[in-house]
Every structure is written in structure tokens, then in C-alpha cells.
Amino acid sequence: MKCEQIGELLPDYLQEGLSGEQKKIVDQHLESCVECSEIAGLWKKLALIPDEQPSAAGRERFEAMLQAYQAGRGGENITRRRDSSASIWNVFQWLRSPVGAMAWSIALVALGTYIGLQLENAKSNSQQDLAVMHTELTNMRQMVALSMLQQQSASQRLEGVTWTRREGQLDPEVLAALMHTLRYDASVDVRLAALDALSRHAGQPLVKKTVVDALQEQQSPLVQVALIDQLVEWRDVEAAPRLEKLRQTPDVNPTVRQRADWAISKLN
């Protein structure tokens, strides 16, 4: 067998993925071919480059990062079991912030409305009351999300995106804010989270258009790859010409170009 043919088998041979018969063929070739034998030998020799142990400081930084993240997330689940008193304090802090105050006020209004409805229509259908209550709560959550999406802090905007994921149907204003976040937010993480939230609303034509438009606008390869993946997941055939345009952009990241190639092949 020629070296070219052996070259096709060699990678599997090196990872011990060949059948007995094929392995025998490669073994025989390696005995007689210096070139291929050296390549196989080099693969084994790479084991000479030893693994290194990360420093202990890495673990300390990780612990500190985890704590900082938990503190930043306020009453998130992470802290719930570990430090309940800190969690309560964080919730209290959040309620004192402008967004918290707004949420708190809306919750009180919703509660007042609910109690009012209860008193006024004591004999009315309880199902109807619950529906009203549900609508109020939905509106409240969407207002909180909208307000948080406009905050200075990236973590609060991230939280705002998370709020939008709690609703099946989004108010057009919230949807528009999410699309704006995807296109213009300064933080890559927030833009990625916005894309993830928008992925649930593929039925809205404007959402698909925004995602396609964002392809050319985004500079972050991370976001570009996520956008491409999303279009493939939606099987948006109409996006293929825009992907082609993206891949032909001269300064596009090689990974993004590869991803676009892959997406075009999937969509065509």
C-alpha cells in the first residue's frame, strides 16, 4: 500500500481505532517505510511533553470568582443553600435598588388589584380572578424585564434577559428591546443571552430578520457563530445568501467563515 493510502488510515491507527486487519496492514507498512514510521513515532514522542500542574492560586481565584458571581447574582439559587443569611441580605439590597423598588411597587399594585377584585366580586367566578391576577403578574414581569434591559450594569441586563425567558408570549415592546439588545448591547454575554431568549420566538418574522441582519453587524466571532448556529437550527433557507456574503467578507474570522461554510452546506 502507498504512503498516501496509509496516511488516510494513520490517524485512526494512532488513536487505536483500526480493525485488526487494517492495523496489520499499517504495521507492515511502517516496518518498511521510514517516512510514515517517523510520523507515527512523532505522535508517540509527543508524550514526552509533560503535562503541567496549574498553580494553587488558580483554585483561590476560582473560589473568589464563584463568591463574587454569587454576590452579584443577588438571590440566585447558587447561594440559597450555602449562605441563606447572605441571600436574604442580597434580596433586601436588590429591593432597595431602583429596579427592585419598581418591582416591589408593581407587586403591591398587583396585590392591591387582586385584593380589590376579591372584595368587590366576592361571589364572582374565582377562575376569572385568577386570570386577571395572572395577567397582572405577567405584565409586571415584563415591565421588570424591560426596565432591567436598560440598566448600566451588564449583569443586571443579563438578569433582564433571564426575566424575559419566563414568559411564553412577549409583549411587542419587550420583544423589540430584546432585539435591540442583540444588536447593540456592549456586552457579548448579554448579546448571547438575548439571542438565546429570542430563539424561542422564531415565529415572529421580525425576530428572524433581526438575527439575519445582526450577522453583518456583529464583530464578535462568538456572537457570529451563535447567530449562524441559530439560523441553522431554524433551517432558515433564506439566510443562505447572507451567510455567503458574510463568508466573503475579507476580514471575517476564519472560524466564523468555516461555520458559515458549514451552515450554507446545511441549508442548501
Added chain:
Amino acid sequence: MLQVRDGAGETLGVLFERYHAPLYNFYTKLTGDRALSEDLVQEVFLRILRHRQTFRDGTPFRAWIYQIARNARIDHFRKSRPQVPFEPEMAPAVEQGDPAQQMQESELLHRAMMELPEEKRELLVLCRFQELPYEDVARLVGCGVATVKVRIHRALRDLKQIFHALQAAPANSPQRSAAQNFPPRRLGT
């Protein structure tokens, strides 16, 4: 990972135990920069926390974490300086008791790896050192499995040429001085 995704942040510690050394080695072998590798490992775990909701049940976790690791590196080099050239202090730490020839080969190999084009080096690191199956690597880099195998073969061929050139270079040449006659260094020293 499913527990982390569903909010049990404590379990991230378990993932850190399991993956921080492999990730650190992934970065050191790619960049040759220990301090940067430590930073990037931290960034990976921060991204896992932030994007844990995007992890889908049934996805191979190792492939997912290496996707995050690749993206973190791409973002880092996009935002900051280009990759640093190889410096002697980047040579891998070798046990003091190793035979001299083995030590020298290890250093030359490391240097040869660092002289490979980045894409080829990354493929070798993923397949050889991180021991990812070709299928996972293909998914990571966005190409077919057959293409990965062809590229691995080409990368090894190129590595062999660089390695031989380094071996043939005179011992005191600038080409080789970085990889030779340099006292092995333990990490953190």
C-alpha cells in the same frame, strides 16, 4: 453539569476539580504562556456559570467545555495583543531525574509545536493531548471527521520537518538556543 445548569452552583467546584488541569494544559500547549493560561481557565469557568442555561441535555460535555475554551481564546486574542513568540521560559517543566536526551527532545518537540501554524497546533493538542475523539474535534472546528484526519496527518508531517530542522541546527544557533541549554523550570517558580 445538569446540576450546575439547574442552579446548583456548588457543583461547579466538582467540574473545576475535573477540568481545570486539562484546560490549563490545553492553553499552555497552545499559547506557551502560563499566566495567560491561568487567566483563560478562569474565564472558561465564568462563562460556564453565565451560559449554563445553554447547555443541552445529551450534548457531550467535554466537547461543550472545549468549545467554550476555544471561544474564550479567540475572544482574548481578538481583543488584545497577538500571540507571543516562543520564549525559553515557556519550555515545559521536565522532571529533574529525566535523562538529558529525553529532556532535550521534549524541549525541541515543544518548540517545534510552537512553530506550527496555530490551527494545526490546536488540532494536535485536542487530539493528542486532550485525547478528544476525531468526531468531537470535527464538531468543535466545524468540519467533517475525514477532514480532521487529513489535517492531523498534515500537521504531523509539518511537525516532523520542523523537528528535524531544529535537531539539525547547530547547538548554539539562535534557532535552537531557546529550546536547549535552558534549565528546566518547575511551574510556579
